[in-house]
Amino acid sequence: MRVSDLIDPTTHKWNRNLLQGLFIPHEAKLIASIPICMNKVEDEVIWPFTPSGCYTVKSGSKFLATKQCRSQHISHTPNNNGLWKMIWGLSILSKAPSKPGPYLIQRVPIVASIPCRFRGSSHIPPSYLGRPKQIHHNRPASVKWSPPPLGRVKVNFGGALFKDIGKAGLGVIIRDCNGQAIASLSEQASMPFSPDIAEAMVAARALSFAQDLGYTSFILEGDSANIITAQSSNETSLSTYGHILSSAKATLGADSCVSFSHVRRSGNSIAHNLAKHARYVRGLLVWTEDVPPHLISVILTNHG
Structure with missing residues (x-):
């Protein structure tokens, strides 16, 4: 039996009845979570130990080191036994003193040995010693959704993972x-192996959704930088989700004019809320000239 025999030729999806009949439940679930391309894509040789799918010397060395560590029982070697005996034999304070004393001052000679400047002075005022340092975190400004140019539409996509039920949401x-x-749409699908694959699935779904509605000129926007970069590139992506993106781009006609845009999560909140709504959807739900009622207020406040 070939893998293609497990795929329904009409729907281009896994034949779940056949999977459940041939494999144990755990294996059938894993196979069903593998996304399938809607059209034929050429096979590519990839290196699965980097996000890009391209081999690097660093990733190769790391792979060999990990493989060697697994094949040897490092914790039981004689050399390491001596190392651990030395570590456990160190004399360490059982409890740190509540107030700094001479013991700590002698062992932490940082202030005396490092020249620093405090408001134009080469010395630190005694009153400043021991004062907790205040750290101010500059949070990035919230980004709102920006409309497309006149005569064009913008297609926003987002994904969500529901690990408790083994499903993914596409919005x-x-x-x-x-x-x-x-x-707008909310669709529930089998949960893939990684969030990037889920984002690739919903990006492909967004392309097909826009084309099904007759749009050939639009902007595809999402908050996954990896997906947008791979989509906008003319080169074939060798990542674990590259075949999904290649299959989706292959469906674009010669007269299509599609551009790709990356936005922060705050500017893509509607799509992500639609993806989260898929938890309560069986299959697919589509709204024409509308969104789910609980997202009407969100779409009004998200418009920049």
């Missing part, structure tokens, strides 16, 4: 230059 929304929703 897509298409909006015009006025921010009005043209169509």
Whole structure:
């Protein structure tokens, strides 16, 4: 039996009845979680130990070192036994003193040995010693969704993983230059092996959704930098999700004009809320010129 025999030729999806009949439940679930391309894609030789799928000397060395460590019982070698005896024989304080004393001052001679400047002075005021350092975190400004140019539409996509039920959520929304929703969807799918594969699945779903509605000129926008970079590149991606993106791009016609845009999560909140809504969806739900009622207020506040 070949792998192609396990795929339904009509739906281009795994034949779940056949999987359940041939494999144990755990194996059938793992196979069903592998995304399948809608059209034929050429096989590529990839290196699975880097995100890009390309071999590097560093990743090769790390792979060999990991393999060697697994094949040897390092913790039981004679050399390491002596090392651990030395570590456990060190004299260490059982409890640190509540107030700094001469013991700590002698062993932490940082202030005396490192020249530093405090407001123009080469000495640190005694009152400053021991004062907790205040760290100010500059949070990035919230980004809102920006409308496409006149005459074009923007297709935003987002994914979500529901590990407790073994499912993934796909969310897509298409909006015009006025921010009005043209169509949106929430779809539940089998949970893939990684979040990047889930984002690739929903990016491919967004392309097909826009084309099914007759759009050939649009902007595809998401918050996954890896997916957007791979989509906008003319080179074939050798990553674990590269075949999904290649299959989706192959469906674009010669007259298609699709550009790709990356945005922060805050500017892609509608798509992610649609993906989260897929938890309560069986299969697929599509809204025409609308979104789910609980997202109406979100789409109004998210419009920049």
